[in-house]
C-alpha cells in the first residue's frame with residue numbers, strides 16, 4: 001500500500017515547497033492600508049512563515065506605524081485616530097515645528113481626546129538662544145541631549161534666553177539644576193498655550209523595511225497577475241530583497257503622484273510596465289498618491305521575447321473599490337483612470 005502524498009506548493013518568497021495548509025492569504029496591499037470589498041486582491045502562494053510570522057511582525061509595522069504613509073492612514077480617515085500608536089523609542093518618524101517662536105522644536109503625533117485629527121504633543125524640551133528673537137536650539141529633557149552648563153554658557157553666553165515647552169518652569173527647574181544648569185540670569189520666554197496653531201513638518205526617514213514593504217506590494221501585485229512568471233529565477237533579486245533583505249537599488253523614490261487627475265485621486269496604486277526593448281520589468285507603487293516609488297522587478301531579461309505588457313490598478317480605501325488605470329502616454333511613469 002502506498003500513501004497518497006498530500007498536495008504541496010511552493011512559496012513565492014522563501015521558495016520552499018510545503019503542504020497546502022502551511023499557506024494562508026496574503027493581501028497585495030497590506031490590510032493596514034485598507035480592504036476593498038469583493039475587489040480585494042489576495043494571493044495564496046505565500047507561506048504562513050513568510051506572510052504572518054515574518055512580514056506581518058517584522059517588516060510591515062514599520063511602514064504602517066512609523067512612516068508618513070502610516071500617518072496618512074489616520075489623517076485620511078482610513079483609520080480611527082483614537083487607534084493611533086506611536087512606535088515609541090524605536091520610531092524614526094519626527095514632527096518639527098517650522099514656523100513661529102517654537103521653530104525647530106519637536107512634537108509627537110498622539111490620539112486626540114476628542115475629534116478626528118491627530119494631536120501634536122510636545123515632549124519636555126528646552127530651547128536656548130543668545131538672546132530673545134534669535135533662533136532657539138532645542139534640547140529634549142527626556143533624552144540625554146542637554147549639554148553641561150559650561151558648554152551652554154560657551155555657546156549661548158552668560159545670560160541665555162530660554163524657552164521651555166512640554167514642561168512647566170516649576171517642573172523643569174529642579175531637573176536643570178540637578179544637571180548643573182543655573183537658572184539665575186535667564187530670560188525666559190512665555191509658555192505656549194494649548195491650542196496655539198503651529199506650522200509643522202513631518203520628517204520621515206525612509207528605511208529598508210519601508211522599501212521592502214513597498215517592493216512586496218509590487219511583487220505581490222505582479223504575482224496576482226502573472227503568477228507563473230513570478231516564480232522564475234529572473235525575479236530572485238526582488239524576492240530576496242523582500243524576504244532576506246539582500247541587494248540594493250531596486251526601489252527609488254519619485255516626488256510626484258503616480259495617478260493624475262483633477263482632483264488628484266486619493267488612494268493607493270500599482271502599475272507594471274514591461275520594457276521589451278531593455279527586457280526590464282518595472283512597477284510603480286504609491287500609498288495615498290502624494291509621491292510614488294519605482295520598483296525594478298526584473299532586469300535580467302528572458303531568452304524568449306516577452307511582449308510588452310501594461311497592467312495597473314487604483315485602490316480607493318474610502319470607497320473600498322479597485323479600478324483600472326493606464327499610463328498617460330507611451331513610456332510614461334504617470335497613470336490615469338482607464339475610463
Ligand SMILES: [Zn+2]
Nearest residue numbers: 011014047050
Ligand atoms: Zn515562505
